[in-house]
Amino acid sequence: MDLDHGACYRAIELRDARFDGRFFTGVKTTGVYCRPVCPARTPRSENVVFYPTAAAAQEAGFRPCLRCRPETAPDLGAWRGTSNTVSRALKTSASEMASPAAWVQGAPPPHPPALALRNAALTS
Numbered sequence: 126m127d128l129d130h131g132a133c134y135r136a137i138e139l140r141d142a143r144f145d146g147r148f149f150t151g152v153k154t155t156g157v158y159c160r161p162v163c164p165a166r167t168p169r170s171e172n173v174v175f176y177p178t179a180a181a182a183q184e185a186g187f188r189p190c191l192r193c194r195p196e197t198a199p200d201l202g203a204w205r206g207t208s209n210t211v212s213r214a215l216k217t218s219a220s221e222m223a224s225p226a227a228w229v230q231g232a233p234p235p236h237p238p239a240l241a242l243r244n245a246a247l248t249s
C-alpha cells in the first residue's frame with residue numbers, strides 16, 4: 126500500500142476501519158504508535174508519521190498505544206517476526222539470570238534484566 130501522508134491522515138481522522146492493519150501511525154509528540162481506528166484524539170498532521178507495519182513503527186522507536194493495541198491489529202506477519210526476536214532475547218537473558226545464590230535468598234538481582242522488563246511493559 127502506498128503510504129500517502131494525506132490519504133493516511135484522512136483515514137485516521139475518519140477512524141476508517143478499512144485501513145485497520147494496513148498502516149500504523151507514529152505520533153511524534155507522544156512516542157506511541159496507533160491503529161487508524163484509535164479512539165484517541167487525532168494528532169496534528171505534522172506530528173504523525175505512517176508505517177506499513179507495527180514492527181516498522183516499533184523499530185523507529187515508538188511504543189504500542191495502550192488504547193488501540195496496535196500490536197494486536199490484523200495482518201501481523203511482520204510483528205510476529207519482531208515478537209520472536211524478543212522471545213529469543215528473553216530466553217537468553219533468562220539463562221544469564223540463572224541463579225546467583227543471593228537471588229534464592231530474596232536479594233535483588235545485581236543487574237535487572239532490562240529487556241525482560243521492557244517486554245513486560247509492552248505486554249501489560
Ligand SMILES: [Zn+2]
Binds near residue numbers: 165192194
Ligand atoms: Zn492508539
